[in-house]
Amino acid sequence: MSSAASNIDAYWMPFTANRDFKAKPRVITGASGHYYTTADGTKLYDLFSGLWTSGLGHCHRKIVAAVQKQVAELDYCMSFQVTNNKAIELADRVVAMAPEGLDHCFFTNSGSESVDTALKIALGYHRARGEGHRTRLIGRERGYHGVNFGGMSVGGIVPNRVAFSANLIPGVDHIGHTQDLGRNAFSRGLPEHGAELANDLQRLCDLHGGSNIAAVIVEPVAGSTGVLPPPVGYLERLREICDAHGILLIFDEVITAFGRLGTPFGADRLGVTPDIITAAKGLTNGVIPMGAVIVRDSIYDAFMQGPANMIELFHGYTYSGHPVAAAAGLATLDVYDEEGTFEQAAALEQHFEDLLHSFADHKHVVDVRNFGLMGAIEMAPRDGAPGARGGETHKKCFWEEQLVVRNGMDTLQFSPFLNSNPDEMEQAFAAIRRVLDSID
Numbered sequence: 001m002s003s004a005a006s007n008i009d010a011y012w013m014p015f016t017a018n019r020d021f022k023a024k025p026r027v028i029t030g031a032s033g034h035y036y037t038t039a040d041g042t043k044l045y046d047l048f049s050g051l052w053t054s055g056l057g058h059c060h061r062k063i064v065a066a067v068q069k070q071v072a073e074l075d076y077c078m079s080f081q082v083t084n085n086k087a088i089e090l091a092d093r094v095v096a097m098a099p100e101g102l103d104h105c106f107f108t109n110s111g112s113e114s115v116d117t118a119l120k121i122a123l124g125y126h127r128a129r130g131e132g133h134r135t136r137l138i139g140r141e142r143g144y145h146g147v148n149f150g151g152m153s154v155g156g157i158v159p160n161r162v163a164f165s166a167n168l169i170p171g172v173d174h175i176g177h178t179q180d181l182g183r184n185a186f187s188r189g190l191p192e193h194g195a196e197l198a199n200d201l202q203r204l205c206d207l208h209g210g211s212n213i214a215a216v217i218v219e220p221v222a223g224s225t226g227v228l229p230p231p232v233g234y235l236e237r238l239r240e241i242c243d244a245h246g247i248l249l250i251f252d253e254v255i256t257a258f259g260r261l262g263t264p265f266g267a268d269r270l271g272v273t274p275d276i277i278t279a280a281k282g283l284t285n286g287v288i289p290m291g292a293v294i295v296r297d298s299i300y301d302a303f304m305q306g307p308a309n310m311i312e313l314f315h316g317y318t319y320s321g322h323p324v325a326a327a328a329g330l331a332t333l334d335v336y337d338e339e340g341t342f343e344q345a346a347a348l349e350q351h352f353e354d355l356l357h358s359f360a361d362h363k364h365v366v367d368v369r370n371f372g373l374m375g376a377i378e379m380a381p382r383d384g385a386p387g388a389r390g391g392e393t394h395k396k397c398f399w400e401e402q403l404v405v406r407n408g409m410d411t412l413q414f415s416p417f418l419n420s421n422p423d424e425m426e427q428a429f430a431a432i433r434r435v436l437d438s439i440d
């Protein structure tokens, strides 16, 4: 039997400073509701609800039961040429919730796969319509669209790209990001200034020719870069420019779908309907990996041409529509309905906003941002040590306050449970204040 130390050395952790982590590992062994537990029985409050995934809390009884039942009933069946009943049912349920006109759903296993699938669908759609010259894909600086080559290429977080820069997919360009501390610092909800930043898309149309652009992909509220809600009017302007040039608008809703903004999809809350939505995370409450790409009828219909015995889209995963994942998805959607989860999330928003903005006066803090149940507290970096202040906050919260908080460099990010208890949320933010007060 190997020791705990040698075990952990075998594990190459994702998006983690492995050596620093392994010097003093933070290992979770159990979870229930809003708390994690560690091997020694310590309970930790999870202020990130998994990784933006688990809005209903951990180990929800109904989802656990559905997964247990499904795995004993149908564990797997081939996903090409044959399918399973649960995948069909879930696709139908998802499109019933989606914005009007988005009536077809393709399943993947993650957000990254949803994004690459959406980009391929966009390219295939234009080609099927005889516009195969539309090959350019546009992302946005500071966007996060997962880690596969397509998503990484349209993504705009520099460290995620830098080691692979010569091998990113060709024909991609980016519009500028929307952060503007000078005009919008400490905005509550959508920032007032910056709708005109969407005109950067018009600039790229002028540069490349709008008729050469296949699709634009943005997160309606940028998450991983540190929560950047769109300026008022910005998404509307993007939509207008896309329409003027025949460009597909893709909303990457891997975070914002399924209640994070108090509505089924971010598009509902923000009042702008894209042509394609990518989702994952909240689709199954994070219990079993699963993603989805939801498309407009006209996109699906464009593929449904030619001989009916031929495959229309040469794309798919062994685990597309996996029955156990689909059962988890169906149970999750049931719980959202039965418990009124999206309404619960909407009702928590003001309190969450007030708690976050109570940090506006803190000496380390340079900005506070929030929309729905997404929030960020941005701290100034220490001289010569960017990320150190955020990293120390994360570790102190874990070890001293039994609280799991995420930091991206010096920005603390928050994704509370959609059904959070306001008292617990208050206690968590009181703990964060103690930690910020205690560090340089």
Ligand SMILES: Cc1ncc(COP(=O)(O)O)c(C=O)c1O
Binding pocket: 109, 110, 111, 112, 113, 115, 144, 145, 146, 147, 219, 223, 224, 252, 253, 254, 255, 280, 281
């Ligand atoms: C907007 C967005 N797109 C894509 C992804 C990638 O999802 P995954 O890690 O499941 O591949 C994420 C993950 O956080 C995300 O936030």
